Each structure stands twice: as structure tokens, then as C-alpha cells.
Amino acid sequence: MDLVSTSELTRCFGDFVAVNKVSVRVGQGEILGLLGCNGAGKTTLIRMLCGLLKPTSGTARVAGFDLHQTEMIKQHIGYMGQHFSLFDDLTVLENMEFFGTIYGMGRKAIRAEGSLWLERLGVSSQARCLVKTLPSGWRQALAFSVAMLHQPGLVFLDEPTSGLDSVSRRKLWNLIYTAAAGGTSVVVSTHYLDEASYCHRIAIMEQGRIRLEGTPEHLRQEAPGHQLINLFAPRPA
Amino acid sequence: MIRAENISRSFGRLRALNNLNFTSARGEILGIMGANGAGKSTLFQILATLDSCYEGMLSMEGLDARKHRLRIRRSIGYVPGQFSLYGDLTIRENLLFFSSVYGCRAENMAEIGGALWEGLAPFAHRQARHLSGGMKQKLSLCCALVHNPSILLLDEPTTGIDPRSRLEIWDVLKSLKQAGKTILVSTHYMDEACFADRLLLLHRGEQLSTDAPQSMIASYEKKLVSVTGAPAQQLYQVFSTHPDAESCYLYGNSLHMVLPGDFDIRSLDVWGTTHHTGPLDIRPIRPEMEDVFMDRIRTHQQSSAWT
Amino acid sequence: MNPLKGIGAIAAKEARHIRRDRRSMLILFALPAVIVGIFGFVLSFEIENNAVAVLNQDRGALSRKLLHKTEVSRTFRLVEELSATADIHQAFSREDIKMVIVIPPGFSRALTQEGRLDLHLWLDASEPKVAWTMERGMKNITGELLRDLLPPYVPGNLPIRPLPVSTPLADARQTEHLPTVALAQKALVQNTLTQNALTPEPVIHFLYNPTLKKEAMPIPGLIMVIFILVSSIMLSISINKEKEHGTARLLNLTPLGTSSMLLGKTIPYLVISVFHILTVWLLSRHLFGVTVAGSGVHYFVLCVLFALNAMTFGILISSLVTRQLEALIICWLFLFIPNIFLSGFIFPVLNMPAFMRGLAGLLPGTSFIEAYRGIVFRGTGLAENASCLSFLAAEGVVVLGMAILIMKLRHNPR
Numbered sequence: 001m002d003l004v005s006t007s008e009l010t011r012c013f014g015d016f017v018a019v020n021k022v023s024v025r026v027g028q029g030e031i032l033g034l035l036g037c038n039g040a041g042k043t044t045l046i047r048m049l050c051g052l053l054k055p056t057s058g059t060a061r062v063a064g065f066d067l068h069q070t071e072m073i074k075q076h077i078g079y080m081g082q083h084f085s086l087f088d089d090l091t092v093l094e095n096m097e098f099f100g101t102i103y104g105m106g107r108k109a110i111r112a113e114g115s116l117w118l119e120r121l122g123v124s125s126q127a128r129c130l131v132k133t134l135p136s137g138w139r140q141a142l143a144f145s146v147a148m149l150h151q152p153g154l155v156f157l158d159e160p161t162s163g164l165d166s167v168s169r170r171k172l173w174n175l176i177y178t179a180a181a182g183g184t185s186v187v188v189s190t191h192y193l194d195e196a197s198y199c200h201r202i203a204i205m206e207q208g209r210i211r212l213e214g215t216p217e218h219l220r221q222e223a224p225g226h227q228l229i230n231l232f233a234p235r236p237a
Numbered sequence: 238m239i240r241a242e243n244i245s246r247s248f249g250r251l252r253a254l255n256n257l258n259f260t261s262a263r264g265e266i267l268g269i270m271g272a273n274g275a276g277k278s279t280l281f282q283i284l285a286t287l288d289s290c291y292e293g294m295l296s297m298e299g300l301d302a303r304k305h306r307l308r309i310r311r312s313i314g315y316v317p318g319q320f321s322l323y324g325d326l327t328i329r330e331n332l333l334f335f336s337s338v339y340g341c342r343a344e345n346m347a348e349i350g351g352a353l354w355e356g357l358a359p360f361a362h363r364q365a366r367h368l369s370g371g372m373k374q375k376l377s378l379c380c381a382l383v384h385n386p387s388i389l390l391l392d393e394p395t396t397g398i399d400p401r402s403r404l405e406i407w408d409v410l411k412s413l414k415q416a417g418k419t420i421l422v423s424t425h426y427m428d429e430a431c432f433a434d435r436l437l438l439l440h441r442g443e444q445l446s447t448d449a450p451q452s453m454i455a456s457y458e459k460k461l462v463s464v465t466g467a468p469a470q471q472l473y474q475v476f477s478t479h480p481d482a483e484s485c486y487l488y489g490n491s492l493h494m495v496l497p498g499d500f501d502i503r504s505l506d507v508w509g510t511t512h513h514t515g516p517l518d519i520r521p522i523r524p525e526m527e528d529v530f531m532d533r534i535r536t537h538q539q540s541s542a543w544t
Numbered sequence: 545m546n547p548l549k550g551i552g553a554i555a556a557k558e559a560r561h562i563r564r565d566r567r568s569m570l571i572l573f574a575l576p577a578v579i580v581g582i583f584g585f586v587l588s589f590e591i592e593n594n595a596v597a598v599l600n601q602d603r604g605a606l607s608r609k610l611l612h613k614t615e616v617s618r619t620f621r622l623v624e625e626l627s628a629t630a631d632i633h634q635a636f637s638r639e640d641i642k643m644v645i646v647i648p649p650g651f652s653r654a655l656t657q658e659g660r661l662d663l664h665l666w667l668d669a670s671e672p673k674v675a676w677t678m679e680r681g682m683k684n685i686t687g688e689l690l691r692d693l694l695p696p697y698v699p700g701n702l703p704i705r706p707l708p709v710s711t712p713l714a715d716a717r718q719t720e721h722l723p724t725v726a727l728a729q730k731a732l733v734q735n736t737l738t739q740n741a742l743t744p745e746p747v748i749h750f751l752y753n754p755t756l757k758k759e760a761m762p763i764p765g766l767i768m769v770i771f772i773l774v775s776s777i778m779l780s781i782s783i784n785k786e787k788e789h790g791t792a793r794l795l796n797l798t799p800l801g802t803s804s805m806l807l808g809k810t811i812p813y814l815v816i817s818v819f820h821i822l823t824v825w826l827l828s829r830h831l832f833g834v835t836v837a838g839s840g841v842h843y844f845v846l847c848v849l850f851a852l853n854a855m856t857f858g859i860l861i862s863s864l865v866t867r868q869l870e871a872l873i874i875c876w877l878f879l880f881i882p883n884i885f886l887s888g889f890i891f892p893v894l895n896m897p898a899f900m901r902g903l904a905g906l907l908p909g910t911s912f913i914e915a916y917r918g919i920v921f922r923g924t925g926l927a928e929n930a931s932c933l934s935f936l937a938a939e940g941v942v943v944l945g946m947a948i949l950i951m952k953l954r955h956n957p958r
Contacts, residue, residue: 104549166427285797307799
């Protein structure tokens with residue numbers, strides 16, 4: 001079953017067409033990477049699929065629900081934004097309790113699921129530390145664990161590694177793979193070209209459209225000089 | 238020209254920088270590479286003469302940075318990590334402001350900005366806060382160049398910027414290098430590391446190594462292999478328990494393994510079959526900067542664990 | 545999901561945020577306490593011990609009695625005895641004297657024989673609240689004086705009855721006046737009957753704000769509020785905005801010094817302040833009919849001095865904190881509230897307890913309001929207001945010096 005399937009999804013802001021007739025699908029346990037420059041429409045597409053933004057036209061089904069069933073969608077997906085999305089002055093556990101409760105989880109379930117993720121991260125002993133006291137490299141991985149706490153079948157990551165160093169990035173990707181192996185579908189937008197290779201399938205967005213789609217190996221084969229960067233529009237001379 | 242000798246900086250008990258030694262010559266790009274919290278920004282604060290509470294000796298353009306702070310500042314162009322211009326002023330107004338503050342006459346924007354200005358000119362009357370990340374960084378760089386400094390300090394100028402703008406910024410840096418400027422630039426994009434003439438690897442305040450990127454990659458002693466042929470997650474479970482595996486990580490549909498340099502990769506097939514993975518495709522791959530960096534960090538952590 | 549659970553989760557999280565944020569704790573708990581403390585304290589003050597000068601041209605017993613009552617009352621304190629009518633205006637040049645009691649010759653006689661209260665009070669109305677309080681206090685005293693002269697009230701038996709020989713006023717001091725008192729009582733009774741029970745009142749002369757315009761009262765305070773807003777709060781926020789956006793760091797690298805950066809930043813705010821000086825002047829003149837009794841130039845000099853002083857406080861505050869929000873909070877807490885409540889705008893400084901008076905003396909608003917009242921209402925010149933003006937200037941210089949020192953230390957540690 002496809003967790004995401006859209007058909008000619010379009011969103012305009014005034015005259016500006018941010019997302020232009022995008023049709024894309026994401027299968028179960030698949031990691032789809034959205035690549036593109038600033039303003040290519042990645043964030044707008046993700047926001048629509050999360051139910052945060054109404055499409056101008058087109059239809060989509062997300063996590064088994066129609067796009068206008070926003071409350072149901074929100075309940076069944078996870079989301080992590082560009083900016084660090086945990087509360088700095090709460091402890092790791094308190095953050096988990098808060099987000100878990102928001103998604104209607106019981107205290108026991110939160111503890112169980114939370115300690116499982118902390119174990120995967122190897123930071124079980126820091127559960128009662130304030131988030132701001134933790135090394136910055138761990139925080140995004142923690143934010144991902146919190147987004148996964150209610151065991152969503154689909155998770156959206158909007159430039160989750162923006163500003164992260166490679167050590168922290170690998171840490172986060174390890175968690176993403178764990179989630180995908182558990183059957184969760186992942187949609188991730190990124191600026192890092194080398195990160196594209198981490199995804200199962202990538203879609204390159206440009207001016208609101210998906211210009212190219214395929215596995216990283218496939219696209220690299222097609223790219224001039226076998227470099228992904230060359231898939232982007234030629235730079236002005 | 239920058240010469241740093243035994244530079245250390247502590248914040249209370251935290252040793253943010255420990256004994257850094259490096260030089261940076263005219264017409265050279267020195268890349269500072271490090272994870273978050275490695276001390277890159279602390280180092281830039283010191284180099285920009287904004288922080289003088291460091292130990293050791295720093296000289297820039299032949300002058301002691303402590304004693305001649307004000308003179309040195311005239312020859313420094315600094316682009317901080319955080320966008321630090323006036324968002325409510327237009328591109329043009331920002332440039333005019335900074336050039337007048339430095340007492341330069343800015344009749345000709347093109348003269349100040351050079352190639353950078355070509356990209357900015359069409360938007361000269363747009364407020365800076367409405368610019369994209371790439372444009373903002375170009376503007377910051379432009380403003381840092383108004384007084385024609387001989388030293389350029391750029392703290393993560395390409396972070397959070399789309400790939401095309403990143404390349405453009407590096408092109409500008411390369412042409413500035415040819416103009417004879419001393420350039421220090423920090424980044425954590427590994428693919429950018431090779432644009433620098435020399436790299437300084439920084440990890441938790443320690444200088445791991447300083448060398449040209451190509452020779453760093455050439456000196457990588459480990460063996461790197463890619464394993465495919467079974468579901469990636471299963472490969473991970475099987476091979477992460479291999480006694481010789483120094484590191485294992487998933488890479489799309491394949492598994493990457495770091496092994497000792499003298500390891501015979503044919504034995505991996507056997508390990509796979511004993512764990513019922515079926516036939517595998519195992520081939521050595523060329524290391525990239527990221528692999529070098531991760532390896533240096535690993536070695537450093539092991540050695541510091543022993544001491 | 546259960547919405548109540550969600551609300552509970554938000555509430556629990558918010559409580560934790562508050563508990564861990566010192567700033568929130570300060571605003572939520574300390575600020576109200578401070579406001580209630582100052583406000584409650586100020587409002588509970590009595591306006592007491594007002595300095596009063598006396599011109600007593602009457603030699604009778606009742607004038608002495610009146611002055612005795614004035615002396616022992618908590619409201620007044622006799623500080624100066626004048627000798628001629630010509631001295632009345634002169635008396636007000638003494639800063640603390642807000643009222644002159646003039647007892648004309650024949651005061652006692654007029655009261656005892658005609659039941660007429662021939663008493664004149666000259667009041668400085670430039671501080672209306674004090675003037676009102678003193679007027680009321682004086683009326684209480686004269687009323688008491690008159691009551692003493694009246695026969696005691698006996699129910700069912702209204703005032704017309706022969707005076708008993710043993711009078712209830714038979715205290716040691718008053719027995720000697722008995723004959724006079726009896727006469728006065730008679731006169732008063734007649735007076736009361738004929739004039740339909742009107743209590744005779746002293747004649748009040750208001751000086752300096754003769755109509756006791758209510759509109760005029762808040763104007764100095766409002767000017768103060770405008771300047772604190774424009775010069776202190778907006779300036780300090782603007783400086784901290786540069787710090788927050790990182791532009792301060794870039795400016796610090798330029799050949800521009802701290803002082804020239806500050807000077808450049810203050811100029812637009814000074815221009816705006818001058819604009820407000822003019823608008824307030826025009827508005828108070830045309831809307832409230834308040835004219836500047838003294839020199840317009842002095843008024844302008846005073847306002848500009850205060851604006852500059854307020855700016856130095858803004859700069860000091862921005863040098864102490866790094867964020868815009870912090871600057872705003874500190875400005876409110878340490879500039880706005882004290883200057884409103886303690887500067888004499890709401891409650892006269894002279895009547896505060898000594899330690900509050902000391903605190904008020906340090907506030908620029910106190911000097912400003914005093915000099916404003918002097919120049920606008922009383923028409924005093926530079927010489928009379930020299931202490932206030934020079935205090936504003938000197939304080940500005942000291943505060944600015946501190947601010948620049950702190951900034952330099954912060955920017956270039958060691």
C-alpha cells in the first residue's frame with residue numbers, strides 16, 4: 001500500500017505557483033528524498049501532505065486518508081521541521097511525555113517507546129537532562145525519536161540535517177533506517193547532494209515540478225559526468 | 238598572512254580550543270572542518286579579533302593580534318555564521334552603509350562587489366530579509382569586501398544554502414584567492430572540503446590534522462567496502478557483528494564497512510554465507526573526505542580513551 | 545484523542561517553562577509585587593507637614609488660636625513668619641513653601657462680632673494635588689475653629705437658648721477667652737440663622753495655575769512618558785536589536801568607535817523627541833489653554849536635557865543586557881514605573897518619607913517635573929531651576945560614561 005499518492009497536486013500563492021501538478025507516491029518502508037534549491041517547492045509540498053496547507057487543486061491520499069481529513073492525517077504521521085523542534089528547557093523525558101500525550105498516548109506507552117528510542121541512540125542515561133545541556137549533534141536525532149514516538153506509519157522530515165555535521169548526520173540516518181526497516185515510510189527533503197544517496201528513491205524538484213525521479217544509482221548514471229550536481233539546471237555563465 | 242601558535246581558549250572548565258598551530262598564506266584557502274561544537278566559531282571569534290581572552294600567540298599580517306587589534310581590523314573581512322546584516326535595509330543600502338562606515342567611497346557597486354555584484358544587482362532595491370539564503374550570503378560576503386581586506390574570514394558561509402548557490406560562492410572564493418587574499422573558511426559539507434587548498438580538521442577543540450585534502454584522502458589507510466545483494470537492514474545486522482568491522486553504516490540500499498587496511502575482503506563472502514545472506518556483491522570503494530574525517534575522529538577518540 | 549488530555553499536557557509544559565525561565569518568574573512574581581508595593585505605598589501616603597508661611601496682622605486671640613491649630617495639625621508646619629503683604633510672593637521662592645496664610649488686621653473682631661471669616665490663603669497651584677489637600681486641611685481647621693465657637697448641640701432644642709454659664713469649652717486655656725467666646729457664639733448663632741447655615745470659608749487665592757486646570761496637571765507626566773518611551777525604551781531596543789542580529793559585531797570590527805556608533809544611533813531619536821516637544825507644546829496650548837509662564841527657550845532646553853538624559857539611561861540598560869525583550873522589561877521595571885510613581889507626578893516628593901525622597905531625587909523624572917512646574921506654571925528662570933537642570937545634565941554624563949565603560953569591557957574583554 002502506498003502511504004502517499006498524489007495526483008496533479010498544485011499550490012499557488014497569488015500568482016506564484018509554488019507546487020505545480022506534482023504526482024508522486026511513496027511505498028511502505030520507503031525513503032523518498034526530495035532534492036532541490038531554495039524555493040523549488042519542497043517545503044510547500046511537505047506542508048500540504050502534512051495537512052498544514054490546503055492545495056489549490058489536485059488530490060492526494062496520505063496515510064490512508066484523503067487530504068481534507070487533516071485531523072486524521074495529523075494523527076497518523078510524524079513531522080520534523082528544519083529548525084530544532086524540541087523544547088530546550090524541558091528534559092528529554094518531559095519532551096517525550098508532552099508530545100506523546102498530545103498524540104493521545106498513555107504514560108506507560110510513552111515510557112516504553114521512549115526508552116526504546118533512547119537506547120537506540122545510546123543516551124538512556126541522559127533522559128532526565130535538560131535538552132539544552134545535550135550536545136547539539138544529538139538533538140536532531142532526539143527530535144526524530146520524539147516525532148516517531150506515536151509510531152506513525154509515515155514521517156516527514158523537512159531538511160532535518162540542515163546545519164548538522166557528518167557525525168550527527170550519520171547518527172540521524174541510522175535512526176531513519178531503523179524506522180524504515182520497521183515499516184515506516186519516510187519523506188525527507190535535503191540540500192545535501194551526498195545525502196541523496198542515503199535515500200531509496202529521490203525526486204529532484206525545480207520550480208514547483210518534479211523534474212527527475214528514480215533511485216540514486218539510476219540518476220547518477222544518467223547525470224552528465226555521473227555527478228548529481230550536474231542534474232541541476234546549468235548555472236548562469 | 239596568519240600565523241597561530243599554541244592558541245587555546247577556555248570557557249570556565251570547558252576547553253573550547255586546545256593548542257592550535259597553523260599558518261595561512263596569501264592566495265590560499267584554508268578550510269576549517271569540524272563537527273558542531275568542534276570550536277570553529279570560537280576560533281573565528283578569535284581570528285576576527287572579537288575575543289582576546291585566548292592563550293598563545295596570533296599574528297595577522299605580521300602584527301600581534303592582541304596589541305594591534307584596531308589596525309588588523311582594517312584588513313579583515315568577516316562573514317559570521319549567522320546572517321548579520323540589516324534585514325530592513327535594501328541590498329544597496331546595506332552596501333552603502335558598510336562602505337561609508339569604513340570610510341570608503343562606494344560610487345561604483347560593481348567595483349566593490351565584483352562578480353558577486355552581478356548576481357545581486359537585479360535585486361539591489363530589495364530588502365535583505367526577503368532574499369534567499371544564497372543571496373543573503375552573497376550580500377554578506379559583498380559587505381565584508383567593501384574595504385578591500387587582505388584577510389577573509391568566513392564562518393560556514395554555505396550552511397543551509399542550495400547546492401547551486403554553494404558552488405557560486407566557492408567560485409567567488411577561488412577568484413578572491415587568485416587576487417591574493419588570505420582566506421579562512423569553515424564548513425561541514427564534506428564535498429566542499431576539496432575546494433580548499435589545505436584543511437584543518439577540528440574535533441572538540443583539538444586540531445586533528447592539517448594537510449591538503451588530496452593527501453589526506455591518499456593517506457587513508459583503511460579499507461572501505463560496499464556490500465549489496467540483500468536487504469540493507471539485514472546486511473547491517475549481519476556485518477556489524479563482524480570482529481574486524483571498525484564501522485558499519487547503511488548507505489541507501491547498500492552497506493558500507495570500514496576494515497583494517499590489510500584486510501582480505503574475500504573473507505567477507507564467507508561471513509555472509511555463514512549468516513545465510515545469499516550471494517553478495519562486495520567491492521572496495523574509494524574513500525571520500527567524510528570517510529577520512531570519520532576515521533580521524535575515531536582514531537582520536539581511541540587514543541584519548543587510552544590516555 | 546481526548547482534548548482535555550491535550551490541554552493538560554500544554555498546561556503542564558507551560559508550567560515547566562515558567563519554572564525554568566528566570567525572566568518569566570521575575571515578571572510573573574516579582575513584578576506584580578514591586579508594582580503593588582510601590583503603588584500601594586505611594587497611595588497610602590498622607591500629604592503631611594506642608595511648609596506654610598504666615599502673615600499675621602491681627603493681634604487678637606482667635607488668630608493665635610487659629611495658628612495654634614494649624615501648627616499642631618499634621619497637615620501643616622509653620623516655617624516662616626512674614627511681616628508685610630509685599631513678602632507674600634517672595635515667600636514662594638522658598639522651594640518648600642506651598643501656602644501663605646494671611647490674617648488681616650481685625651480678624652478676631654470680624655469673627656466674633658460679625659461671624660465673618662476674614663482669612664486669605666495664597667496657594668501654589670502648580671502642584672494641584674498639594675494645593676487641594678492644603679485647601680481642604682485649612683477649611684477643616686477653620687471649621688473646627690468655628691465649631692468651637694458654636695453652642696453645643698442639644699437634640700430637640702435648637703440653637704436658640706441662653707448660654708449656660710459653665711461652658712463645655714471650659715478647658716484651662718479657653719476659659720480666659722470666655723467673654724469673647726460668648727459674644728462670638730451669639731454672633732454666629734445669629735449669623736447661622738440669618739444666612740441659612742452657611743459656614744464661612746477662607747478666601748482662596750491660587751497662584752501659578754490660577755484656574756487649577758485639571759488638564760494641566762498630567763502634562764508634565766505625559767511628556768515624561770513620551771520621552772521615556774522614545775528616548776529610553778526605543779533606543780535601548782534598537783541597540784539590542786543590533787546585538788541580536790549580529791550586526792553589532794560587524795560594526796565593532798569597523799573603524800567606527802563605540803561612542804560614534806552610539807552618537808549616530810541617538811540622533812534620529814533626538815529629532816523625534818524634539819518633534820514631540822513641539823507637538824506637546826502646541827497641543828497643551830490649544831487644547832488645554834496652558835501657556836508657558838516662563839521663557840519658551842528654557843522650556844525647550846529643559847525638555848531636550850531630559851530627552852538626552854533618558855537616552856543615556858536607555859544606553860546604559862542596553863549595555864547591561866543583550867536581548868531586545870530584556871531591554872524592554874528592564875526599561876519598564878527600572879525606568880518607567882519608578883519615574884511615574886515616584887517623580888512627584890502622582891505624589892508630591894516633598895511629602896515622601898526620607899528614604900523614598902532620596903530614591904526619587906535620583907530619578908530624572910523628579911528633576912524634570914519640578915523644573916517643568918517652575919518654568920511652565922510659576923515662570924521661574926534658569927537660576928531658580930539651575931539645580932534641576934544641572935542634575936539632569938550631570939546624571940546624563942555619569943550614566944553615559946558608565947554605559948560606554950560597560951560596553952567597552954564587554955566588547956573587548958580584559
